[in-house]
Amino acid sequence: TMNTQPPEHLLHVMHAHQEEHRFISDQAVNSIAEKLKLPRAQVEAVREFYAFFHSKPRGTYDLLFSNCTSCGSPSLMRQLCELLHVTADKTRSDGAVSIGETSCIGMCDHGASLLVNGRPLHSLDGSRIEAIAKLIEAATPVEQWPAEWFEINNHIHRSDLLLKESFTPGAALHAVEAGGADAALEKIRFSDLRGRGGAGFSTAQKWQFCREAAGDTRYVICNADEGEPGTFKDRVLLTSYADAVFEGMALCGRIIGARQGYIYLRAEYRYLLDRLENRLAERREAGLLGEKILGIEGFDFDIEIVVGAGAYICGEESALIESLEEKPGNPRIRPPFPVTHGYMGKPTVVNNVETLAAAAAIVLHGERWFRGAGTWQSRGTKILSVSGDCARPGIYEYPFGVSINDILKDCGAVQVQAVQVGGPSGRLVDPSHFDHHIAFEDLATGGSLMIFHHSRNLLEVIRNFTCFFTHESCGFCTPCRVGTALLKNGMDKVASGHGTAHDLDELKATAALVSRRSHCGLGMTAPNPIRDGLKYFPELFEARLLHQEMEPEFNLDASLEEARQLTHRDDAEAHL
Ligand code: SF4
Missing domain, CATH: 3.10.20.600 (Ubiquitin-like (UB roll))
Incomplete structure (x- = not known):
């Protein structure tokens, strides 16, 4: 078989176990480690690292409300907690239900949303919450809840180059073979395609680096760990344009000389897994995936899907690779970069879902078609x-x-x-x-x-974003782990009306430190909401301050007063 990955990925084994038993006990850690021949400490570290694995039992109905500013609703969560007599993050004593929060689940175009036993349920309002509470108290299996609650639409309101046309399976692969892999790389180079994940690195350059890297095993990874709050476009691409994504991966494989690709799918999109697996199987049937693609000797490429487990940091490419290697998703020290030392230490291309779909479309329609749109530094x-x-x-x-x-x-x-x-x-x-x-x-x-x-309340929005980073910091480096917590505390204090001008100065100083000293992009960008907030909306912060003037954080003299009263001693010399 072409797969170098063991048949069952650790994350998948743990997902299955969690689903069946509602948690992963120490005993289970032992048996999983034994079964997969992995060190026990590794399995335990993975259980601790990922938000969707638990060492204590969750409820038979485990509900996680999104806490995103677009698809979250704290008041609906409170309503359900009250109706079901549940304390957030505590499994009800009868074991039936647990309710908690999770970071954005990518349902921002569907209103307030939650995950129930991992499945996204959207368009929440007061009456739907009441209905959910009734279904849970009646012990109705989630499979029997109204099907339309789980239907997820695409909501495409404007389409242009990529979304305008449907993609015929095999079209891009035929185009590559018609002109050859070198010509396909040139097309991508002339298109000026830049990575769509945000950083904007030249796609052709990345592929070229990987192709030239030493070694004969290479990998293509599709980063479908779309975790940035407010983002759900990869969900739509993987629903309706999956073939373009698969072909983008295959043509990358053809160009760089990789025979294996991985899609790292965020756990919140696990509901797409069966559909995607079926599409892959159909493509294998049709000779568009697997060995001898299009009947061509030597054109071998297959794709495996690995589902994450609720860690935003795994969208960072080196953390993603760690996770794919069945480890906690801590970002690696770079350099070396994945293009030379990636998955299993081999040269690896990691691209965003949209980048791969665009690459397939460019090979199919030509670079001019793509270059014609956009600005001169940002084509397409x-x-x-x-x-x-x-x-x-x-x-x-x-x-x-x-x-x-x-x-x-x-x-x-x-x-x-x-x-x-x-x-x-x-x-x-x-x-x-x-x-x-x-x-x-x-x-x-x-x-x-x-x-x-x-x-x-924009201050609340900024506080929400800051909490997001505190929650998602992987804890690997101190400036980010401690700094994001300090930023959160500072924002809590200011937003609740207990802050002083001194706190704002502290926030600024901490923000600068965290962005300068952090190891990876998460820490470097974590202070952005506070920084921009203070820059463009300073009046919102100032209006919430307790005292406008500078005030030291801790007044030693005042706090000694209590001791003076208790001891009935008030020495004149002991005043500060
Ligand atoms: Fe982890 Fe934050 Fe350090 Fe990145 S900056 S490695 S997320 S602790």
Whole structure:
């Protein structure tokens, strides 16, 4: 077999166990380690690292509410907790139900959402919450809950190059073979395709580096760990354009000389797994995957899907590779980069879902077709996930260079206070920026665009984003682990009206330290919401301050007063 991966991936074994037993006991860690011939410590570390694995039993119904500003609703979560007499994060004493929070689940175009036993359930409102409570108390299996609650639509409101046409399976592969792999790489080079995950590295360059790296085993990885709050475009691509993604991977494999590809799918999209596996099986049947693709001797390429377990950091490519190697998703020290030392230490290309789909389309339609759209530094189109306070949340594909104003008009957003471009790690911008453009050289985004109406409490939004990073920090390095916690505490204090001007200075200093000293992109970008908030919306912070003037954090003299009263001693010399 072409697969170098053991037949069962650790994450999948643990998912299956968690699903059946509602937790992974120490005993289970032992037996899983034994079965997969892995060190016990590794299995235990994996259980501790990933949010979706638990060492204590969760309820038969395990509900995780998204806490994203677009697809979360703290009040609905409170309502369900009250109806079911559950304390958040504590399994009810009869073992029937547990309720907690999780980071954005990628349902931002479907209103308030949650995961019930891993399955996304959306469009929550008060009456649906009541219905859920009844179903749980009646012990109705989730499979028998109303099917329409689980139906997930695409909501494509604007399509351009990539989403306009349906993709005929095999089309891009035929195009590669017609011109040869070198010509295909040249097409991608001339198209100026840059990575769609956000960083914008040249795709052709990455593939070239990998192809030239020493060694004869190479890998292609599709990063489908779409975890940036407010992003759901990969969900749509994998639902309706999966063949383009698969062919982007296969043609990358053909170009760089890789025979194995992996799709690292975020756990929140696990519901797509069966459908994707079926598509892969159909492609194998049709000679579009596996050995001798299109009947060509030596064109071997297969794809395996590995499902993550609720760790945003695994969207970082080196953390993703660690996770694929059945380890906790801690980012690696770079260099070396994955193109030379990636999966299993072999040269590896890691690309975003959208990049791979675009590569397939470019080989099919030609580089001019692609270059014709966009700006000179950002060619082609960008698929945006638009969410938040607007009439038509959903997917919008635009040529690069579209202005925020145009997007707001198209999606029916009015009286906009702020827009978050690129998720919490991106930019929070005020209306003076709405004539700016979506482009690598202006406002770059991996795809998330969140809109906030005037009525929103923006300080609460910034606090929410800061909490997100505190929660998702992998804990590997101190500036990020401790720094994000300090930022969260600072934001809590300011947002709750207990902050002082001194706290704002502290926030600024900590923000600068965290972004400068952190090991990976998560820590470097974690202070962005606070930084932009203080820059563009300083009045919101200042209005919440306890005292406008500078005040030391701790007043030693005042705190000694209590001791003086207790001891009935008040020495004049003991005053500060
Ligand atoms: Fe982990 Fe944060 Fe350090 Fe990145 S910056 S390695 S997420 S602790």
